[in-house]
Amino acid sequence: MTGYLASPVQVLERSGTTVVARMSVAPDDPVFAGHFPGFPIFPGVAVVEFAHRAATATGALRLAAVESARFVRPTLPGTTLTVRVTWDDAVRRCAAVVSDDDGVVARIKLRYEAR
Amino acid sequence: MTSSEILRLLPHRYPVLLVDRVVDVVPGESLTALKAVSANEPWHTDPGDFPSTLLVESWCQAAVLLSSWGEPDTGRVALIGALADVEFHRPVAPGCVVRHSVRVLDARGDAVAFTGESSVDGQVVMTVGRVVTTTRAVADLRPGNLDS
Numbered sequence: 001m002t003g004y005l006a007s008p009v010q011v012l013e014r015s016g017t018t019v020v021a022r023m024s025v026a027p028d029d030p031v032f033a034g035h036f037p038g039f040p041i042f043p044g045v046a047v048v049e050f051a052h053r054a055a056t057a058t059g060a061l062r063l064a065a066v067e068s069a070r071f072v073r074p075t076l077p078g079t080t081l082t083v084r085v086t087w088d089d090a091v092r093r094c095a096a097v098v099s100d101d102d103g104v105v106a107r108i109k110l111r112y113e114a115r
Numbered sequence: 116m117t118s119s120e121i122l123r124l125l126p127h128r129y130p131v132l133l134v135d136r137v138v139d140v141v142p143g144e145s146l147t148a149l150k151a152v153s154a155n156e157p158w159h160t161d162p163g164d165f166p167s168t169l170l171v172e173s174w175c176q177a178a179v180l181l182s183s184w185g186e187p188d189t190g191r192v193a194l195i196g197a198l199a200d201v202e203f204h205r206p207v208a209p210g211c212v213v214r215h216s217v218r219v220l221d222a223r224g225d226a227v228a229f230t231g232e233s234s235v236d237g238q239v240v241m242t243v244g245r246v247v248t249t250t251r252a253v254a255d256l257r258p259g260n261l262d263s
Binding site: 004030031033034035036037038039040041043044045046048049052062063064065066067068069070071074076 | 126132171198
């Protein structure tokens with residue numbers, strides 16, 4: 001895909017109800033041309049998309065809701081993001097904590113439905 | 116409001132300028148904007164619907180248009196601080212014209228809270244419980260100046 005999550009999402013670890021994934025935000029990601037000219041910031045919704053792709057790396061689920069998302073710090077070009085996704089037992093809701101080298105970037109809760 | 120006026124109020128540019136037209140605004144209260152989804156957008160190189168998270172971004176840009184309406188250029192940019200209870204009800208495909216309805220819930224200093232929904236052909240595709248935007252000085256966000 002070009003223009004939105006140009007970088008691949010790599011699943012590092014999967015155990016029980018937990019998934020850990022990583023993505024390097026390329027300095028030349030096309031999104032930075034428009035977000036924003038002169039001061040590139042990785043969009044908060046793209047951080048949510050990263051968490052969503054990590055959460056659904058193993059199964060086809062439809063994103064039903066962003067129950068909550070709190071953005072702690074902006075993500076800059078060249079940052080490596082790591083997400084830890086923890087599913088509930090029914091695999092319908094998950095909590096995702098996205099971090100960079102300096103700590104937490106965003107805390108996100110997502111809800112899913114069967115496709 | 117035309118596209119050139121949107122360009123004046125929003126710092127967003129291609130490929131993430133996701134509002135095409137403002138059809139109604141009550142400054143400080145509410146705004147309605149249109150986003151025409153096209154198969155020519157870069158994310159549609161993969162088959163499928165318009166990404167839900169970009170629908171949120173598009174709605175949030177309408178929210179920023181509302182909060183910056185009639186405001187002089189302050190050298191600050193609005194960023195999404197928090198989202199709550201954003202529900203996706205129907206898929207949005209290329210060819211759809213999305214109508215975003217945005218309402219201000221409250222505004223305290225830098226933080227503005229919004230609520231609303233998006234619809235296509237009269238059917239609700241997304242409801243937005245609450246979005247809070249905060250602003251940062253653009254000068255602080257230029258490469259080399261960011262301390263966070």
